[in-house]
Structure formats: C-alpha cells, structure tokens
Amino acid sequence: MSYIAPVHKPTSIRHALRIRFLSPDIEDLVVAKANRLEIWRLIDGGMTCLHTKLIYGTIAMLQRLQPKDSDTDLLFIGTDRLQYFNVAWDPETNQLDTVEQAIEDTAERYMRQSQSQNKCLVDPTGKFMAMHLWEGVLNVFRLPTRKGITTKLVALDQVRLTELWMKASTFLQSRTGHPRIAFLYKTQLDQEEARIAVYRLTKDDKGGDVAKFDPHKERELDQVIPDPYASMLIPVPVNEEKRYHVRNNEGAKAHLGGLLVIGETLLTYFDSLTYSSVSSTLQDPKIYVAWAEYNGTNYLLADDYGRLDLLTIETSIESTGIVVTGMAVSPLKFPDPNQFTSRASSLVYMGDDKLFLASHHGDSQLLQIDVSAYTMSLIKSLSNNAPILDFAIMDMGNREGDSQSGNTFSSGQARLVAGCGAYHDGSLRSIRSGVGLEDEGILDEIQDTNGLFTLKSYGATQVDTLVVSSMADTRIFSFDSEGGIEEVYEFQGMTLSKETLLAANTTESQVLQITQRSAALLDPESGVVVSSWEAPDGQFITAASANLKWALLSIDGSSLVSLNLHNNLAAVSRDTASESATSQPDQIACLHAAKESPDTGVVGWWNSGTISIVDLATLKPLHGESLRNTEDSASVPRDIALVQLHPPSVSGPTLLVALEDGNVVSFNVSTTDYALSARKTVTLGSSPARLHILPQSDGTCNVFATSEHASLIYSAEGRIVYSATTAEDAAYVAPFDSEAFPDSVVLSTDSHVRLCHVDKERLTHVKSLPVKETVRRVAYSPTLKAFGLGCIKKELLNNEEVITSSFRLVDEIIFQELGKPFILSASTTLEMVETVIRAELPDSTGNLAERFLVGTSFITEDDVVDDNDIRGRILVLGVDEDRQVYQIVSHNLKGACRCLKILGHNVVAGLSKTVVVYNYAEETTASGSLHKVAAYRPASFPVDLDISGNMIGVVDLMQSLTLVEFIPSQDGSRAQLEERARHYQQVWATSVCHLEEERWLATDAQGNILVLNRNGEAPTEQDRSRLEVTSEMNIGEQINRIRKLHIAHNENAIVSPKAFLASIEGTLYLFGEIAPSYLDLLLTLQTRLQDYIYAPGNISFDLWRAFRNQSRDADSPFRFIDGEMIERFLDLNERDQELVCDGLGPSVEDVRNMIEELRRMH
Structure with missing residues (x-):
C-alpha cells in the first residue's frame, strides 16, 4: 500500500494569459503550473498571488472567452485527458465556479494525436473557438448570443482538414465580421517546409454553419513561405479604415491588418484583404518560440536562447490607408550585461509597459520594458525548479562518520541538491525544509553591525528599544506603540561613543552595558552608573x-x-x-x-x-x-x-x-x-x-x-x-517582542537592519546557484564533501550553435567550483554526458578510494556503426589533493552508456542494447581497466538501473521492469546475468528504485507510478518470474529521477518514507509505505472525501489518478493514497468533517491529528 505527497509543488509555467476574471475593471494574470491554476495581480513594485486552485488533470490549454453583455470573461481550461470546461469567478464565495459540465472528447481509436501540442484558438471577438486535438481534425465551438445561454459553449462541428502536419494556426482579425483562420503547415512529415493557408470558419453570416475546409473551393490563400523553418503566426489588428475589395489584386500594396509569418531567417507579412505580402530578412537567424502584442505595430518576440526582441511593422500613410513597407527587429537589453531573461514558454503583455515572461526552463519573470530605449528591467522573478533532471540527497545531520540512519526531510537536516533548468537557465538548487521570514520594517543605511540588543525603556512592560553596535559607536532606536521609529542620542546613561559588546536589562530594573574596557550597571531613571568594573x-x-x-x-x-x-x-x-x-x-x-x-x-x-x-x-x-x-x-x-x-x-x-x-x-x-x-x-x-x-x-x-x-x-x-x-544574508539576530511588532525578530545584514516575523508553518526553502549550463547529472560524495556534476553547455559563437559537455566538481555548501572542469572531448562531433555516479573502488594498493564514474555517448549524424567505431565511453575519475579531477580509466564502447551502478567492487553499466557487469582493476594511481564479466540483453535499451544485493532492476525504454540476478563465477565457471522476473505490461519507463525485500518502484513517461512485487516464495517458476502490480497511480507529471531514503524505521509511524521523486514540472514528491493497520482507514477516507471536495469541471478524482498509457486505461488508482487529497480534509468545515468521519471509526479529532502527523512528515 503506497502513499505519495508533494514536498515542493510544481513551479513550471507553460501557459499564461491576461483576463478580466476577478473584477470587470482589472485585468489579472492567470498561469498554469501542471495541475494548478494561479491568479496573480500586478501591484506597485511587483505582483501578488490572489487565488490558487487545484485542477483534476494536467492543464494543457487556457483560453479567454468573452460572453455577450458580460463584464467579466470566462476562463476555458483543457486537460491532458481531453476534458474541457469553462469556469467563472463567483464574487460571493470567492471561488471558481464551473459554468457547465466538462466536455469529454470521444475520439475514435483510429484517430491519431496531433503531431504538435494540443491547441485551442479563440477568434478576436471571443465568440468562436477552434481546437486542434487530432491529426487532420478541427473541432469548432461558439458562445451563443441569445440571452440566458451566453456562457455555454455549443459544439458546431468536427471538420476534416487536408493540412495534416500543422506548425501553427491563428484566427485573423476580420473586417467583415466573418471569422477566418490561418494554418501554417507542411505537406511531408520528414521534410521541412512552410505553407500558409487561410479559410473562412463559417459559410453563413450567422456563424452557425461551419465550412468544409475544401482546399480546392474554400481556401482563400495558399502560398509557400520561402523560409522552410517558419513556425509562428501573429495576427495583426485591422486599422479602423474603410477599404474596398477589388478583383484584380496584382500590384496592390499590403495594408495594415493581416498576418505575420515568423521564420528563422525571414519575416513575411500578408494583408488580410488582398493577401498582398511584404518580406524582410532577419539580420541574424533566430528561432522564435513565443510572442506578445505590444500595440498594433510592435510585437515582443522571445527566442530559443532567452533573448527578447521588439518587432516593428514599418508603415507609411498613403491615400489608400496605412501601407506596410517592411519589418524591423531590434533587441531589448538589460542595463546590466550580466542579466538575462529566461527561455520563454509564453509571453503576456500586461499593459503599462509590463511584460510577463512565463518559463518552463527557468525562472518566470515580470519585466518593465522601454520600447523607445530598447531596454528592460526585472521587477519580480518567480522561482522555478523545472525541469529537475537529477538530484542527490545530502544528509547534513550525519557528520559523525558512523553508520547511523539518515534524517527525514522535515527535520531540515536532509537537503536535496538538484540540477534544474536547461542551458543558460540551468542551475544547481538546494532544497530544504524551512521557515519563511516576513519583513515588517527596514532600517536602511545601517552597515557593518557588530551586534544587536533589545531593551525595555524605563517603565515599559515590553521591549521597545533597539541597540545597534558597530566597531566605532553604538546607536539607539526607540519604537512607539504604533510602530514609529526614532533614533535617540542618549539612553539611560549608556556610553554611545564606543562599541557595545553586550546590553541587557537586569532583574532589578537596571541596564547592563559591557564595552571593551568596562562593565557598568546603570539606573534607567537617572542614567547614573550604579556600579562598574574596569x-x-x-x-x-x-x-x-x-x-x-x-x-x-x-x-x-x-x-x-x-x-x-x-x-x-x-x-x-x-x-x-x-x-x-x-x-x-x-x-x-x-x-x-x-x-x-x-x-x-x-x-x-x-x-x-x-x-x-x-x-x-x-x-x-x-x-x-x-x-x-x-x-x-x-x-x-x-x-x-x-x-x-x-x-x-x-x-x-x-x-x-x-x-x-x-x-x-x-x-x-x-x-x-x-x-x-x-x-x-x-x-x-x-x-x-x-x-x-x-x-x-x-x-x-x-x-x-x-x-x-x-x-x-x-x-x-x-x-x-x-x-x-529566507534570511541567507543575516549576520546578527535578536528577539523583538514589542507592542507594535509582537513575536518578531530583528536582524542585521551588511547593508541594513530589518524587523521580521517568523512564520510558524514549515515549507520548502530553495536556494539557487546559476550555472548557466544544463546540470544533467548530480552525484554527491560525502568523503570529498563535494558534488560531481555532468553539465551541457549551449552557446552561439559567430551565429553557430556550439554544444559542449563537461564534468565538474563543486563544494557541498556554497557550490563553489573546485579545480578546472573536465571537458568531454573524445568525439570529433559531440560527446554528451549521460550518467554520473560516485563510488568507493579499490585503488592500486587495495584500499577503497573515492571515485566518480561517468558514462557518455557520442552524438553523430551517421547512424552506421563500423566495427571500430566508438559511440560512447565509461570514465573513472579521481580527485587529487588540490581538488582537481584527473582521469584514471577511459573505456571505449560501441554504444552509449545510459546508466551506471556499483555492485560490490563491480561496475554495472546500462549500454545501448545490453546490461554489462565489469570488473574494475586499478594498476597505478593514474591507470586502470574495466573487464567484461557478464552481459544481459533487454528488450530495447535500458533507461535506469537499481541494485539490491545481487539483484539488478533494469527498466527498459518500452518494456517496463526486469529483474536480473548476477551470479559470480564459481569453481572456474563464468559469471552470469540471469533473468529472474519481469513485468509483462508495456510501460515507457523513466526511473526505478528498489524499496524493500522484493518490492520495486518504477515510473514512466506518461506520469504513472507503479509498485511492483516479486513473489519469491511462489510454488511455480512461472509465478516467481512474474512481477505483480501492488499499487499504481497517475500523477500527471513525468518523473525523471527517484532517490531512495535511508532512515530508521519507526514501528508506530502511519507512513514510512521510502523515496523522493523529482518531476519535469519542478515538483518533488515524497513516497512512503502505509502501515497495514491504517490501510483501510486511509482508502475509505480518500473515497469519502471525493463527495465533499469540489473540483472545477466536476472531473472525477478516480479518473484523474487512474493509471493510463497507450495500452491500458484504468478506472481508479489501485491501492495508492494521494497525500494532498487526504490533507484537504483539514480544509473542510467542522460539519463536513463530521459527515466524512461518520461510521469511519476514529473520531474527527483522531482523524485530524492523524492527518496533521502525515503533513508534518514532509
């Protein structure tokens, strides 16, 4: 029986939009983080989150709909399970309300998923909507205009398209009121090409009859774009001018109002009336990934390298109207050249020169832009851990060198160090359980403090005076009951011209002051020295x-x-x-x-x-x-x-x-x-x-x-x-329980003194170190007190993309780089790091020495492998006394080395098509060798390995988990790898971890988590060779890495933590196993809670969490508890809690205490 709960919630933002949702007068920002919807409002100096809502499904699309005669907009939400619904804001309950039942997509089995992401388009009037969900199919909806049903989406038709391989699509701004839609597509899957086609969406003026999209009869535009890598369409608003359509368009000039086609080297503009075009060549090739409209002639573009550009449509005014003469692109830059923007997944212009940049690869950012000066500045940054590619668990509390068990995450002594982000957004992040400090006030321009002390003034019952000591003098600040602050230049006879080592009130209402030369007791009323010592x-x-x-x-x-x-x-x-x-x-x-x-x-x-x-x-x-x-x-x-x-x-x-x-x-x-x-x-x-x-x-x-x-x-x-x-920069701290600031603390930094309130609730605290490279692999060495990182760097040199890969060593505390990077450069093209582990292996003297093992692959364009062709390596690296990495072994392979593990003194390697056990021998301090002792061939190629004793768990790219036993050589026989058990279902696995005994934890690319068990005591060989699923659930996020937790077992624990899981969306999960006595209770509680917890779209919890892949769809999670769902019991009112617990057994208080204990676990 399994339990999972998020330690750190998703942080990646893939979708964002501007919408009048909470108020008809203010446009807010709505963002989607995996299965969470957040509503943010811009305020002076930044932005604040007003509302968060959990959605039963991974959010795949967001759109804004504008019902007729409505002051606010509808929010359209689509999930990855093809469920769609509208929500509106209820100001009375301050909650999201589902406008109608969720729309279920009942596609036929033969229909193929769209090659690109599922996409939802809304026409400029906000009335029509089109969805690309299946290849060659367009679903068309509209909002009715008849009073009373203006918020209910009506399905008009599902039409076939001849444009199969869609690159982009958009609605055009219409001059006539008839919605038109443009497609950017290619005609062959394996060959780059860009063609533009434009259709009318409806045949009739009322908009009720959807066009058939006949390419021969209804296509208004069909043209090849000279840039085959064009991938983006931008609708340009129609200027308010009266124009007449003429039959002969030859020689007609392109007027403002139409469509921009964005390519890598070429920008093309089409007039939406005559389809006259204007092209401009980009000065430097760029791959644009997101855009936002600044105004009718200026657009903000974000490229794949995290650069922001301003695209300007150049125009001239002629007798026929505003004519487009060309396009120009200019870069936007920070005043500080070391600052940069993240790689955007979405851009949203919020007005007032503020741009929100949503990112999946790095931190999302709110920017202030100046289009006249082509500059920008950062207003606020939203921390993002996604994607977490790898992580290591560092036990900060096990430093005595013994074999004691590790510490739980909630103790704050277990620290997760993760490789997050991609390319120039790449970073190394420290994630710990922590408390936040909420700033209540700040005293600027107080620098280089040597001490902070708090006192009560004469007759006061609470602290109201702050003593700030520095090397040259002592300063006194008095606080009144309203929070007002005043600096005073004499206080109860204290010496202020010297540094104060200590100041405190005594039990006899005196003040003790100690300086470098003396100690004195002062009378607070008269300021007279009562007694002193020199x-x-x-x-x-x-x-x-x-x-x-x-x-x-x-x-x-x-x-x-x-x-x-x-x-x-x-x-x-x-x-x-x-x-x-x-x-x-x-x-x-x-x-x-x-x-x-x-x-x-x-x-x-x-x-x-x-x-x-x-x-x-x-x-x-x-x-x-x-x-x-x-x-x-x-x-x-x-x-x-x-x-x-x-x-x-x-x-x-x-x-x-x-x-x-x-x-x-x-x-x-x-x-x-x-x-x-x-x-x-x-x-x-x-x-x-x-x-x-x-x-x-x-x-x-x-x-x-x-x-x-x-x-x-x-x-x-x-x-x-x-x-x-969150007080990383604090130097001195003192309690400050005053009337105006109860239960507060005062802390000093190098530049200021501030008052803070310490939050009681524990949360995850993230500290980031920018690496500006993809930190693909992380390995921790407690002996060396350092992390080994496998990094990938992508940069532009003379407009040419250059990718390099390296191994580097960083300090365990401040992540400072140690020694020089070890560059992987054995290939004439590119050698890519695939896996990094640390191990204790015997050195040339027979003693165990700390080593790092690195598996690599060679990236080449030629797929033909000659007999002597090398396609990967296994490196064994040592670290010398100067903390410099040096090579001991370089073992060439004919395929990539995807994963490595240690079995005793042997090295287990997952290669392209085999799992191989190598014997390691070190001849000298700088040379050694790997000798193959056994091999096993999986179904396709191994993705991840884990080891328990002599049993090796191998997860295959397509065929789930296989258990292979290593049998050492005995009496002259050769060592062998023999398959002992297999999971026979098709699963696109991503990671594996051994739990205990015969239980294994595996994850796949569809977001499923499975616990598999081998019954070694089964009577037949067939039963012993079959891995059975004991628990399964879908969490909607791909898990990239599982790390086992080694902590002491508590017999009284409801849930025993077993492993951490890191996802592509930046989420960290804690996996645990439930004590048998709590099994039925938690399962029944999870089932009952579904009737009392509202989910937008009225989507079923069981359906959301049910196992799902291309070969099998389950109806509900199997023997799996969603910790977040259980914890929502605490959010119910007292009456609903009583109803949930009615007949359950334990009282409401017992259940509440049990859930509080589960919550404290993470």
Whole structure:
C-alpha cells in the first residue's frame, strides 16, 4: 500500500494569459503550473498571488472567452485527458465556479494525436473557438448570443482538414465580421517546409454553419513561405479604415491588418484583404518560440536562447490607408550585461509597459520594458525548479562518520541538491525544509553591525528599544506603540561613543552595558552608573555573555572574569593561561552564560578544541568535553548556547556548539552532573555559525544560526529541527517582542537592519546557484564533501550553435567550483554526458578510494556503426589533493552508456542494447581497466538501473521492469546475468528504485507510478518470474529521477518514507509505505472525501489518478493514497468533517491529528 505527497509543488509555467476574471475593471494574470491554476495581480513594485486552485488533470490549454453583455470573461481550461470546461469567478464565495459540465472528447481509436501540442484558438471577438486535438481534425465551438445561454459553449462541428502536419494556426482579425483562420503547415512529415493557408470558419453570416475546409473551393490563400523553418503566426489588428475589395489584386500594396509569418531567417507579412505580402530578412537567424502584442505595430518576440526582441511593422500613410513597407527587429537589453531573461514558454503583455515572461526552463519573470530605449528591467522573478533532471540527497545531520540512519526531510537536516533548468537557465538548487521570514520594517543605511540588543525603556512592560553596535559607536532606536521609529542620542546613561559588546536589562530594573574596557550597571531613571568594573590596564574585554545573575567575560582571551549582577558587580577571576598543561597556553575562543541555569557557564577553548562547563560563582570547571573525534581534527568552538530547546517534561537542556568548519554539534546535558551525551553534528555552512537565542512564550528557546545556510533550530515532537530560513544574508539576530511588532525578530545584514516575523508553518526553502549550463547529472560524495556534476553547455559563437559537455566538481555548501572542469572531448562531433555516479573502488594498493564514474555517448549524424567505431565511453575519475579531477580509466564502447551502478567492487553499466557487469582493476594511481564479466540483453535499451544485493532492476525504454540476478563465477565457471522476473505490461519507463525485500518502484513517461512485487516464495517458476502490480497511480507529471531514503524505521509511524521523486514540472514528491493497520482507514477516507471536495469541471478524482498509457486505461488508482487529497480534509468545515468521519471509526479529532502527523512528515 503506497502513499505519495508533494514536498515542493510544481513551479513550471507553460501557459499564461491576461483576463478580466476577478473584477470587470482589472485585468489579472492567470498561469498554469501542471495541475494548478494561479491568479496573480500586478501591484506597485511587483505582483501578488490572489487565488490558487487545484485542477483534476494536467492543464494543457487556457483560453479567454468573452460572453455577450458580460463584464467579466470566462476562463476555458483543457486537460491532458481531453476534458474541457469553462469556469467563472463567483464574487460571493470567492471561488471558481464551473459554468457547465466538462466536455469529454470521444475520439475514435483510429484517430491519431496531433503531431504538435494540443491547441485551442479563440477568434478576436471571443465568440468562436477552434481546437486542434487530432491529426487532420478541427473541432469548432461558439458562445451563443441569445440571452440566458451566453456562457455555454455549443459544439458546431468536427471538420476534416487536408493540412495534416500543422506548425501553427491563428484566427485573423476580420473586417467583415466573418471569422477566418490561418494554418501554417507542411505537406511531408520528414521534410521541412512552410505553407500558409487561410479559410473562412463559417459559410453563413450567422456563424452557425461551419465550412468544409475544401482546399480546392474554400481556401482563400495558399502560398509557400520561402523560409522552410517558419513556425509562428501573429495576427495583426485591422486599422479602423474603410477599404474596398477589388478583383484584380496584382500590384496592390499590403495594408495594415493581416498576418505575420515568423521564420528563422525571414519575416513575411500578408494583408488580410488582398493577401498582398511584404518580406524582410532577419539580420541574424533566430528561432522564435513565443510572442506578445505590444500595440498594433510592435510585437515582443522571445527566442530559443532567452533573448527578447521588439518587432516593428514599418508603415507609411498613403491615400489608400496605412501601407506596410517592411519589418524591423531590434533587441531589448538589460542595463546590466550580466542579466538575462529566461527561455520563454509564453509571453503576456500586461499593459503599462509590463511584460510577463512565463518559463518552463527557468525562472518566470515580470519585466518593465522601454520600447523607445530598447531596454528592460526585472521587477519580480518567480522561482522555478523545472525541469529537475537529477538530484542527490545530502544528509547534513550525519557528520559523525558512523553508520547511523539518515534524517527525514522535515527535520531540515536532509537537503536535496538538484540540477534544474536547461542551458543558460540551468542551475544547481538546494532544497530544504524551512521557515519563511516576513519583513515588517527596514532600517536602511545601517552597515557593518557588530551586534544587536533589545531593551525595555524605563517603565515599559515590553521591549521597545533597539541597540545597534558597530566597531566605532553604538546607536539607539526607540519604537512607539504604533510602530514609529526614532533614533535617540542618549539612553539611560549608556556610553554611545564606543562599541557595545553586550546590553541587557537586569532583574532589578537596571541596564547592563559591557564595552571593551568596562562593565557598568546603570539606573534607567537617572542614567547614573550604579556600579562598574574596569578591565586591568592595557587589557581588553574580548567576549561577554550574561544571564539574570552573572556576567561572564573573557579578558584578552587569556583570563575569565565572572561579575555578580546582584552584588555590585563583585568579580571572580581565573587566569586560564597559567593553567595550561602544555607550553602553549590555551586561549578562550567563546563563552556563554546560561539563561535557564543561572549559575552555569560554558567556555570554548582554541588550542585544545574542548569545551568546559564552569560554575559562575567560582569559575571552577564542572565538566569538560573534547570536540575532536580524531587526533588530526582541527575542530575549534566559535560560539556556544546552552538552552532549553525541548519542553522540560521531555528533556533537559541542550548544548549547541558552533565549530570553525561550519558544523554545529549538539549534546544533551545532565542537570545533575553536567555530563554530555547524544552527540550529533549537523553541517550548516563552511564558516562558523553565530548562535542567537530567541526565548519562546512556553519557556523553551529557539536558536537562530546565521551562516551560509541560515537556520532556525527548534524542538518538534521531541527532536531537534534545523529549518532553513529566507534570511541567507543575516549576520546578527535578536528577539523583538514589542507592542507594535509582537513575536518578531530583528536582524542585521551588511547593508541594513530589518524587523521580521517568523512564520510558524514549515515549507520548502530553495536556494539557487546559476550555472548557466544544463546540470544533467548530480552525484554527491560525502568523503570529498563535494558534488560531481555532468553539465551541457549551449552557446552561439559567430551565429553557430556550439554544444559542449563537461564534468565538474563543486563544494557541498556554497557550490563553489573546485579545480578546472573536465571537458568531454573524445568525439570529433559531440560527446554528451549521460550518467554520473560516485563510488568507493579499490585503488592500486587495495584500499577503497573515492571515485566518480561517468558514462557518455557520442552524438553523430551517421547512424552506421563500423566495427571500430566508438559511440560512447565509461570514465573513472579521481580527485587529487588540490581538488582537481584527473582521469584514471577511459573505456571505449560501441554504444552509449545510459546508466551506471556499483555492485560490490563491480561496475554495472546500462549500454545501448545490453546490461554489462565489469570488473574494475586499478594498476597505478593514474591507470586502470574495466573487464567484461557478464552481459544481459533487454528488450530495447535500458533507461535506469537499481541494485539490491545481487539483484539488478533494469527498466527498459518500452518494456517496463526486469529483474536480473548476477551470479559470480564459481569453481572456474563464468559469471552470469540471469533473468529472474519481469513485468509483462508495456510501460515507457523513466526511473526505478528498489524499496524493500522484493518490492520495486518504477515510473514512466506518461506520469504513472507503479509498485511492483516479486513473489519469491511462489510454488511455480512461472509465478516467481512474474512481477505483480501492488499499487499504481497517475500523477500527471513525468518523473525523471527517484532517490531512495535511508532512515530508521519507526514501528508506530502511519507512513514510512521510502523515496523522493523529482518531476519535469519542478515538483518533488515524497513516497512512503502505509502501515497495514491504517490501510483501510486511509482508502475509505480518500473515497469519502471525493463527495465533499469540489473540483472545477466536476472531473472525477478516480479518473484523474487512474493509471493510463497507450495500452491500458484504468478506472481508479489501485491501492495508492494521494497525500494532498487526504490533507484537504483539514480544509473542510467542522460539519463536513463530521459527515466524512461518520461510521469511519476514529473520531474527527483522531482523524485530524492523524492527518496533521502525515503533513508534518514532509
């Protein structure tokens, strides 16, 4: 029984349009992300999402319809399952309403899918609609004009077309009111050609009789376009002028109002009345992929390389009207040459010089354009992970070098690093579970802060004062109850001309200020110094920490001083340099006075790499602990926090230690003898983190760690959670629970100070590093602390497309490139990276060494393979001490190497037509060899592999999963690969993963997920050789990669997480297996919820999630739970929740708690 839920929802935008939907006065932006519809509104400085709706189907088309006498538009939606419906906005319920039942396409089985994407066209009046769904067929609809039925689409006819291989089509702007449609097509499938044909859509003036599209009688235009690669049609609006059609059109000039044909080298314009044409040659060849109308003579074009151009129709005014004389194309550029636009899937001009660029390959962007200056600027960018080509799981919380199980994604300690986007939109993205910070205010021009402290002013009950310390001075900002901010230049007697190391309120309503030279207790009312302590002459206070009873100071890093805040700063000192047992005196690296244990302090030491828990009254050590696991370790503590992370009823205090190398070590602390236990190390960066304590209302504390991966550390369900945050640039953080900004924090960066509210709900946090190449493959090496990337670069050099492929090494934290790229250049044409894995293989001395294995293919135009022809390679690469990649083995192949895995010390390779097991031998540090020991021939060619013991799971391009067992050589016999079991259904597989025992997870190109099981205990050989489907479902997105999760099994868990899945739409899914005791409950709950959850178009949930491919259509998902559907129970009102749970067994509260637990899993 299987369970799947999205960890990160789809981000790719393939369809977008401008529509009057929510309001008759404002045109909003509607975008489609896989099966999600989002409505965005442009606001000052950006855009905001107003509404999101889940559609039961992958959205394949969007269109805007304009009913007669309606103030708002209808939104037409089509899904990939050929279901179509209109929706309108209901302002009373603030929801989408289906205008009518979904239209089901009941095509005959013999009809072929259209060669291009399914397409929906609407004429300029918004009344007629035509759909290309099947090859050679056009479906025609219209909106009636009779009152009362103006929103219901009426099917007029389904007509046959002789134009089979359609490149583009569009409605023309009409002068007569009769809709006309233009087709750009070719007459042969395997030969490039461009022909233009124009027809009237209807025969009669009323528009009720659809034309037969007879090419001999009804074709108004039939012409060959000189540019055979023309692929786009743009309708040009008719200028309001009176023109007369004459029979003799020879020599007639082309007037404004017609059709543009966009090619790679040629632009052609046709007048829609006389079909006179004008052509202009492009200065540089370009492949345009999207367009948007700016006005009647200017159009925005986006090309395949992510460049934006402005096409201008050049005109002159003559006696007959506005005559088109030619077309000109000019590039739009950013002022910053390093900025670029993403490769567009759709362009939408929103008015007011704002252009929305929707992208599948990169981030979608809102741009401000200036057509007079030919410039543009970025207003807002919408992050997009699509397509995720490959990813690796990096366990940030397993750094002790033991074999402990990994961490769950929701703990924040599991980080997914994915290769996203394509070509110049390519990036490497870090995806973690995290919390967001919502900005509430900002203080500009405050730079280079060295500390933030919050205080209560005299008589205040809540924090209302912010102390900002820098190297030169201290600044004070006062906040009133309305949120007003004022800088004050004196405050309760504090010294503002020096750097403040610490400022805090005491229990006796005094203010403690510590500078580099002194510590002082100040009377808040008079500003008088009540008591003070001065550092010895010539010495300075280098670090300070305080709780409500003691202040702990470091003097020049060589002595400790404890000041009693209840006894006029009475001091106790301890010279640590004289206590050193070695000739090298130890230095104080950091210190901390615990808040919850007021008589306890913690000190970190430089040279020894240890921490000491001390009694603040005497400074005598109570317990010591070394942070170094090995003798050559250089772990140095740089910051410390002893806090009550968990509720006291669950656990005692937790000690967090930030180390020099970016790790954070946590210990459980005994409250009796201060013994430290349960050591665990988590990597948060490559440089030391600063730990900032944030007290909570329940008596516990959260800790904000600022580093390259700023994290909020807190307790959840008895475990420590390290959530990523959006404050990547934060340097210092302090709690700020004021009247105007309750439960807020204040944080400083290099350039400003800002107030933020920490979101309670956990979400996925994405950090992107542009690579500007396709990151096709990702492999993670924990030993090298680096990622190996297989990249593909596409660039234009002198108008020639040049593609290169390489392997490169990047740092695991900041993704900085290590060494030089290893260029794949063995082929005279192109060598393409196909697969990258990391492995521990025996080196020339017999010891295991870290290696990267790369499989490649040679891309050639000639399909004939000679005996000596090389079509691919397997490379074994090492990494030297300078982090430079070097080649050890280059093994030539007669076909491409599609996938690689390790079986013991053997290498398993999926080649073009075979699966081969190689024995690896390394003769020297720079040479080795691969020797074939066994081979197996699959049905066509292997797409992916996974291994369990000696069993190899092979998914074939067409024939699903086969299990092949590797039998090592024994007693002189040859090693063999023997087929043990097979899934006999046809499946166009994309990825495979072994789960547990005999269960395997496979995905296909149609978006299906299957769990296959082999019954090894079956009585007959035939039964043992058959893989049975135990669960199946369609998620509507192609899964590119599955990665198995290695976490400890929890016997009490409802769902045990097993794997992550990454899709072409940028979605990340968590796959799990359901505990048997919850099987029937979750299945029944999923079935019942369908009656209470509204889906636009009234589409069946079961039909949406049912398995579907070219050979079989199921009626519903089989033994599969959609986690997102189950979680929607929490969105129901109380009454509907009671109805759903009636007779189910558990109470409403029990079901609610169960679903909350499932939600927390991801």
